[in-house]
Structures are given as structure tokens and as C-alpha cells.
Amino acid sequence: MKQNEKQKQSTRDLMGINEITDYSIKTPAGELIYFIIRPTNISVLSDTSVSARIYALMTVLKGIAEIEMLCLNSKENFDDNKQYLKKRIEDETNPVIQKLLQQDSSNLDRMQVQMATAREFLIIIRLKNEKEADIFSYLSRIEKSLKDQGFTTRRSDNADIKRLLGVYYEQNVTTEKYEDYDGERWIVREH
Incomplete structure (x- = not known):
């Protein structure tokens, strides 16, 4: 019986997500709001x-308990x-x-070097x-605090959250638009 119940769980259930809203992920452990920080080289x-950047981050961290x-x-x-x-090169007999x-x-190798700095930092x-x-005034204060400390940031929206989940769970960095339901793009809606 337990195996049958597990098979019927949705992907969101398995990930512990109740709902993905326009600006957050709702879970049994609370609502998660993501701020995307553009990395500094x-x-x-x-x-x-570097010491100033560390101090700025420390200042933000001290001011927000739930971070x-x-x-x-x-x-x-x-x-x-x-x-x-590499294996194919070793096994290949034709020099061309x-x-x-x-x-x-x-x-x-060139592509990997070009993408080496493609990291995302999230608060x-x-x-x-x-x-x-x-909620929104609280989130605005957090965003202002991050910007006041010199961080380039923005609050993630629904599309950002789906992309972040795709990267986190699947290492999928190539999909441009994530669907709410598998095959959603093929549904023909009559207006």
C-alpha cells in the first residue's frame, strides 16, 4: 500500500512544496522568498x-534573523x-x-571556461x-538593506523560482520556460 501511495505523489509533494506563488515557495516549514544576488568577481x-564586501554581507546577515x-x-x-x-580519441585509428x-x-574546454563564473547566489x-x-514592506526593507550594502539584487518571481528549482534538482540550465504541468505547452486553449 505504501508503495502505491508514493507512486501517486506529485513532484511537488516529493520536494516538500505546497505551492509555488508569484513570489515564493510555500512549504510545510514556512514560505520561502528568494533574493537573487549578482555575484562580484x-x-x-x-x-x-574583499574585506569591505565581507563586512557588508556580515552587516546584512546580522540585521535579518530569518536569513x-x-x-x-x-x-x-x-x-x-x-x-x-578522450576515450574516443584514444580508440580512434583514423587521424582525421x-x-x-x-x-x-x-x-x-573553451565553453566551460566561458561559463566558469555562472554561479547564482541567493538570500x-x-x-x-x-x-x-x-510581508511586502518587510521584504522591501530586506531588499533595501542589501542594496544599501552595495549588493545588486532583486526578488525572484515565479519564472525565477521554477528555473532555480530546475537548476537545483536537475542541473537544468538550458530550459528557457518551465511549465507548471508536464506537457502544458501542448494544450490548446480555446478563447
Whole structure:
């Protein structure tokens, strides 16, 4: 019986999500609001500037008790493809094909280097029992605090949340639009 019940669970049930709203994810443990932070390339900053960025983040963290953080690696991983090409190059006897495979491998290396900084940093606010009327002013204060400390940020919307879930659970960084239901794009709606 338990196996049958598990098979009937939706994807949202399995992930512990009650609802995806226009601006949040509602879970049994609270409502999650995501702020997307554009990363700073600290490798080009001086030690003093890096210390200032750390202090700014510390200031934000001290001011918000409900804060959680998440870093997503929003880049494609080509390791399996590169291993496959390496094996093919070793096994290939035709020098022309070997050269083409080597070019493919070099192209994957270039693509991976270009995407190396494709990371997303998220500040997550978990709301529990807050009054609906107070939520947006509270979130605006958090966003203002982040911006006042020099962070480029924005609150995620429904499409952002679906994309973040796709990256987090599936490492899917190529889908442009996520559907609410599998096959939704094929439904013909009459107006």
C-alpha cells in the first residue's frame, strides 16, 4: 500500500512544496522568498575591497534573523562528454577523425571556461506566520538593506523560482520556460 501511495505523489509533494506563488515557495516549514544576488568577481578586487564586501554581507546577515543562503552552480557540466571524447580519441585509428574529436574536446574546454563564473547566489527568507499585510514592506526593507550594502539584487518571481528549482534538482540550465504541468505547452486553449 505504501508503495502505491508514493507512486501517486506529485513532484511537488516529493520536494516538500505546497505551492509555488508569484513570489515564493510555500512549504510545510514556512514560505520561502528568494533574493537573487549578482555575484562580484572578487578575484579582481584588492584585499581591502574583499574585506569591505565581507563586512557588508556580515552587516546584512546580522540585521535579518530569518536569513538563509544558497549558491547554485548555474553552468553546464561537460565532464562526461570530455571523458567520452578522450576515450574516443584514444580508440580512434583514423587521424582525421582523431583531429575532429580533439577539436570537439577543445571546444568543450573553451565553453566551460566561458561559463566558469555562472554561479547564482541567493538570500532566502523563511516566513512563518507573518501577516499578509506586513510581508511586502518587510521584504522591501530586506531588499533595501542589501542594496544599501552595495549588493545588486532583486526578488525572484515565479519564472525565477521554477528555473532555480530546475537548476537545483536537475542541473537544468538550458530550459528557457518551465511549465507548471508536464506537457502544458501542448494544450490548446480555446478563447
